Amino acid sequence: MSSPENTFPPGFPPNFPPTNLIWHPSTCPGSVFSPTITPFPEPQKQQDEYLLLYIPGNPGMIGYYRSFLSRLSVLLRERKGTKSVSILGISHAGFYFQNGDEVGNPAEGEPRKGVLEEKAKYTDWKSLPQPWTLQQQSKMKAELLNWIGEWYRRQPGGRKLKVLLAAHSMGAWVSMEMVKSLGSNDRLVDQEEWGIRSTVDVLGGTLMFPSIVDIAKSKNGRVVMPMLSLHRSVPHLCQLFASFLFHVVLSASLGRWLVGRFTGFSALSSTYVSLDGSLSTTNEALDATFSFLTAPGAVEQSLSMAREEMHMIKEDTWSDEIWGLGGELEWVLYFGQGDDWVCDESRDRLIKNRGRRYVAGMESASSASTSVERDVKGNLLRRNKIEEAGIDVELDGVAKGAEKEWKPLMIVCEEGMPHGFCIKHGEVMAEKVAIWIENIIEGSGKRRRGENI
Structure with a gap:
């Protein structure tokens, strides 16, 4: 018997691999994802809703991130700008274990009423040889998002679902590849390669300890x-x-x-x-x-x-649009200091070519490192402390001053946070991610209204 947090309304596409999940739906009044609250019948009263899809690293067991996602859900519900965010964390295909309290519905048989009838557009993943490849892992999640997006569009209001991505380690690479197929709008969709038309609006996301370039050159690699x-x-x-x-x-x-x-x-x-x-x-x-x-x-x-x-994970091959250099997407990349799964030289080159950073009171972008006067076992972060630490997107001096072109925010941790943060420091990372998510949502809202960020 599945626990309440794993009752996922849209289910999964037909022939989707059995998948463990962690599901924290929004409890905002009117949320179509809430298992207990009836949505408002009038479309004009429906507020914007956001789905945060969490993608793990390798091994791809979502169970490693239970306390992190639980704490993140609590924090998002407490913040004014993130109350309508639902969180879906799923294991990678091939990492499925049978346990009634932690297994999401693998969507065997017919999908729930109101979901896509055009099944032909979805891949029969179960019939393919295993183990699954990295590209297949990416496309599976792109198809899942389209499935959820179509289900959401058919709910009262008929809107396009706004999606945020959060990922760890090689899950960051999977996320970037997903954006190649989904993008923040149809202009970014590579329909010839993927055969997918986006049903969701991807705003960007947070990539933690991202192993997205030159893994083989890292210490562990x-x-x-x-x-x-x-x-x-x-x-x-x-x-x-x-x-x-x-x-x-x-x-x-x-x-x-x-x-x-x-x-x-x-x-x-x-x-x-x-x-x-x-x-x-x-x-x-x-x-x-x-x-x-x-x-x-x-x-x-x-x-x-x-x-x-x-x-496969070598040099940066993504376009400027995928990186959000035009402001369409907003990324926050949080690197570890001395990460055994990341090559420091490749990381610094990526930050120099693609990123921006902030240090309080400075307007230059000469270094990517951010000094944070806080131990990973210390007190909970407060907003003013995070602003002083320079990890608040909307206070980024580089974006407002020295460099006019929008670039992803990239931070090198100096707190001693380990690559496997989920083992002991999940709640600390949740404090950071909650603020980044709030800033991304706020920034997307300003762009829609034509305001300066």
Whole structure:
């Protein structure tokens, strides 16, 4: 039996792979996503609604991000400009585990009434050979957004759904590839390549510890690439070993204990808020890791994607429109300092060519780093503290002064935040992301009204 947060109204397209999800719908009056509130019947009373799609890194288990997304949902409901944001976090295809409290409806059989009848435009993903490729992961999510967008358009008001993207690690690369197919408007849609006409309006989003260029040159990439390049069968052999170990040799309890001891996750715990407001405590890092190691095909899927990442994620190949250089899209990229999955030289080159940054009281863009006087285990962020730290988009001095051309905001963390922030520091990152999301929504509203940002 699915928990309330996983009752996802639009369901999934036909023949979509079984997918674990975390769903935090908006509770604003009139929200068509809310499971408890009836939408206003009059279209003119319907407010703008936003869907935040969260895309994980590799391994693509959405369970790693439960406390992060829970905290982010609470913060967005508290902020005036983000009350109408619903959050959907989904695992990558191939990372599915069967657990009644955490599994979303995989949309077997007929879709719910009011969703697309033109099924031919959606791919029969289940019939394709596995493991799935990076490009397939991207197109799946583009099709999912179109499916949701069409469902939303058929609700009272008939509007185009506004979408925000949030992603971690290689999920950032998947997000950028999605924008190639969806874009912020039909002008950006590459219909010849993707065969998709956008039903959503993508505003931009936040990319955390993004592994989007030269992964093979990173510290971990230089270690992983030779191992994965030994033979094509390496991912499959690792899957056979994991399946034998956890399904034949070890019992579930002993296997979970060993994973906790080996990873150090046994001592961790996190609290998240359910849709009904109740608090739950869980060891999400251990839960997700054990699920990853025991889910059918997940190890092979992860290693196959990792090998592909080494060969595909190299130089920046996206157009100015995808980067939002004309102001159509608004991105915030948050890089780690000394990130083992990001090459510092490639990161700095990307920031120099594509980004902008802000340091309070300065108007130059000579450096991408931002100094933040706050420990990752410290008190909750306050808005004035974030403004002082220079991570508030609307206060960006570069955008208002030194450089007239709009560019993505790129920040290099100096708080010591790790690449795997979701393990211990999900709530701290949620504080940052909530402000960035609010600023992106506010900026898009100003652009629609023709105001200066």
